[in-house]
Amino acid sequence: MYEKSPCYEPISRTFINPAVLVHQLIAAAHTPENAKAWAAKCPAWTNADPDPSRPGAPTRQPRQPLQPATR
Numbered sequence: 001m002y003e004k005s006p007c008y009e010p011i012s013r014t015f016i017n018p019a020v021l022v023h024q025l026i027a028a029a030h031t032p033e034n035a036k037a038w039a040a041k042c043p044a045w046t047n048a049d050p051d052p053s054r055p056g057a058p059t060r061q062p063r064q065p066l067q068p069a070t071r
Contacts, residue, residue, distance in 0.1 A: 018045035 018039040025035035039045040 018042040018048075 021042070022032075022035045022039050025038055026032055030038075
């Protein structure tokens with residue numbers, strides 16, 4: 001269907017964010033259990049820490065206010 005073209009060559013063809021996959025599957029009328037079963041096939045899903053609030057887990061830093069641009 002598509003010709004070999006650098007424009008269509010994906011850079012990271014083996015990566016998918018399982019959390020996004022779950023949301024997309026649920027939006028496509030899959031049950032949450034079915035969507036999680038599909039995500040469980042991804043190592044990133046099965047290796048993820050189920051409790052991100054544990055000590056030592058990466059935390060999201062608060063945003064810093066934007067500084068005015070200098071020229």
